[in-house]
Amino acid sequence: MNLFQLALRNISRNAFRSWTIFLCAFYISGFALAMMLIVHGAEQSLDLANQRLGADILVVPNGSEQKVETSLLMGNPTNVWMPREVVEKIARLPEVESISPQLYLATLTNAACCSVSNMFVIAFDPQTDFTITPWLEQRLGRALNPGEAIGGMYVFTPPGEEGIKIYGTFVRLMGNLEPTGTGLDRALFISFDTAYDIARNSRTRAVEPLQIPDNSISAALIRVRRGNAAQIVSMKIEQQIPEVTAIDSPELFLSYRNQINGLAEIVWMVLAIALVLSIAIVDLIFTMAVNARRREIAVLRALGSTRRSIFFSLLAEANLLAFGGGMAGLALSALAVYLFRNLLVSSLQMPFLLPSLPELVFVLAIGILVVLAAVSISVLPPALAASRREPALAMRE
Amino acid sequence: MKAAGVLMIALAIAVAVVSLVFNCQAEGRSLALANGTTVPMKCFWSAMAEIAVAVPLLGVGGMLALSQGRETQRTLAVTGGILGAFTMLIPTVLIGVCANPDHDCNRIMLPTTLMAGTLIIAVSLITLFISEGRTEASAA
Numbered sequence: 001m002n003l004f005q006l007a008l009r010n011i012s013r014n015a016f017r018s019w020t021i022f023l024c025a026f027y028i029s030g031f032a033l034a035m036m037l038i039v040h041g042a043e044q045s046l047d048l049a050n051q052r053l054g055a056d057i058l059v060v061p062n063g064s065e066q067k068v069e070t071s072l073l074m075g076n077p078t079n080v081w082m083p084r085e086v087v088e089k090i091a092r093l094p095e096v097e098s099i100s101p102q103l104y105l106a107t108l109t110n111a112a113c114c115s116v117s118n119m120f121v122i123a124f125d126p127q128t129d130f131t132i133t134p135w136l137e138q139r140l141g142r143a144l145n146p147g148e149a150i151g152g153m154y155v156f157t158p159p160g161e162e163g164i165k166i167y168g169t170f171v172r173l174m175g176n177l178e179p180t181g182t183g184l185d186r187a188l189f190i191s192f193d194t195a196y197d198i199a200r201n202s203r204t205r206a207v208e209p210l211q212i213p214d215n216s217i218s219a220a221l222i223r224v225r226r227g228n229a230a231q232i233v234s235m236k237i238e239q240q241i242p243e244v245t246a247i248d249s250p251e252l253f254l255s256y257r258n259q260i261n262g263l264a265e266i267v268w269m270v271l272a273i274a275l276v277l278s279i280a281i282v283d284l285i286f287t288m289a290v291n292a293r294r295r296e297i298a299v300l301r302a303l304g305s306t307r308r309s310i311f312f313s314l315l316a317e318a319n320l321l322a323f324g325g326g327m328a329g330l331a332l333s334a335l336a337v338y339l340f341r342n343l344l345v346s347s348l349q350m351p352f353l354l355p356s357l358p359e360l361v362f363v364l365a366i367g368i369l370v371v372l373a374a375v376s377i378s379v380l381p382p383a384l385a386a387s388r389r390e391p392a393l394a395m396r397e
Numbered sequence: 398m399k400a401a402g403v404l405m406i407a408l409a410i411a412v413a414v415v416s417l418v419f420n421c422q423a424e425g426r427s428l429a430l431a432n433g434t435t436v437p438m439k440c441f442w443s444a445m446a447e448i449a450v451a452v453p454l455l456g457v458g459g460m461l462a463l464s465q466g467r468e469t470q471r472t473l474a475v476t477g478g479i480l481g482a483f484t485m486l487i488p489t490v491l492i493g494v495c496a497n498p499d500h501d502c503n504r505i506m507l508p509t510t511l512m513a514g515t516l517i518i519a520v521s522l523i524t525l526f527i528s529e530g531r532t533e534a535s536a537a
Binding site: 112116154156158186336340343 | 429496497498499503504505507508511512515
């Protein structure tokens with residue numbers, strides 16, 4: 001019988017001990033992976049949303065910062081307006097390289113004239129846009145024509161329809177952007193011309209007309225010239241145009257970032273406590289097991305087993321259980337996070353993006369190593385004590 | 398096998414209850430036709446089919462928990478595995494659920510049935526593996 005077989009036999013002989021260690025490893029690895037995926041997924045999603053906007057500064061009407069941030073992150077449509085002349089005023093600033101206005105619109109709720117209920121629609125100006133247009137030129141090789149649209153990852157044309165119906169007007173979906181895990185994945189991007197066409201047509205084709213106030217925009221995206229700090233430029237904008245709020249890129253989604261950081265701190269604390277408790281439980285169980293098996297270990301030593309083989313057989317036993325429990329916990333946790341990602345996003349009110357496969361494999365490997373290390377640490381003292389015990393003394397005890 | 402049987406019963410109940418509660422029809426959503434009548438969305442039919450799978454699964458779990466014979470356990474494990482596969486196939490391939498990712502059938506019913514189906518298959522495979530091993534051991 002080799003070391004591995006001895007460990008397997010010991011595992012099958014004591015169900016309570018084996019299950020306890022298995023479940024400790026299962027819980028620690030599963031909980032750690034789930035939390036890591038959620039926190040990391042939310043952070044990654046925020047970074048991607050920032051990249052997708054591609055602006056150094058976002059200018060919105062005063063008091064609507066939270067509404068706009070929530071719309072961009074969670075995809076809940078918003079209705080905010082500011083005068084269009086703001087764009088000209090900001091464009092005159094020497095620090096501003098480019099500025100592009102946007103209109104934030106929404107489809108009607110449960111109306112036959114809209115394919116999708118309460119969908120966030122972003123209209124951009126193709127003449128000045130620097131967020132969607134470069135992507136379009138790369139993929140389509142041209143700008144969007146009137147009546148065409150680009151969707152986020154989850155936007156699709158309803159089966160059997162010629163396009164997505166918005167206020168009674170069909171728009172053709174020309175492609176989908178890469179996922180960001182935010183509300184932008186459920187948003188539809190159209191040009192200003194298409195938006196104004198839809199508004200005009202909606203008076204006769206829709207249950208309610210689409211209202212776009214004259215000479216108004218919802219937000220403006222700004223790129224700052226090299227060598228200028230976005231924070232200083234945004235302060236200058238707010239001083240010169242008091243009716244707007246300028247949010248520089250690092251400050252964008254700050255409340256969400258703080259929320260995620262707060263969650264991460266709590267998660268690491270709970271995880272640390274759970275890890276220490278698990279180490280203590282496994283240590284206690286193995287100490288009891290080694291004491292209960294002292295005669296058996298002494299017999300093994302008397303029959304010629306070395307201290308080293310006794311030590312490694314106990315270590316192998318614990319690590320086999322930890323590996324099994326850890327792998328099961330990681331697999332179940334990864335599957336649960338993957339399957340319930342939409343529920344997580346809506347319940348936590350946080351954006352979320354799953355990691356890529358190599359990233360996931362890396363995290364899984366780290367997870368299993370942490371579990372094996374934790375169990376090895378907890379088994380080390382009783383295994384060392386058992387291997388050092390004199391066989392004659394152990395048999396007499 | 399008692400644990401495997403109990404686990405299968407719990408999963409079957411979870412599949413049935415979640416399907417019953419989290420389909421669009423149960424939440425008052427239905428498709429309005431041009432003539433004014435309403436028809437259930439396809440997640441409703443998926444939910445009904447899931448319940449139809451969950452009931453025999455409940456029986457399989459119960460018998461697995463009570464059975465002693467290795468042959469019976471093997472047969473029940475295979476049956477459980479097939480039913481587990483159908484639990485996963487109904488909302489994905491055979492019938493499907495609504496396309497809108499914000500609907501509860503997509504957020505709760507679909508992931509729960511997929512998760513439960515995976516676990517049912519895993520439990521069935523482990524049961525099959527253990528009963529196979531015991532059969533070989535007793536034959537030896």
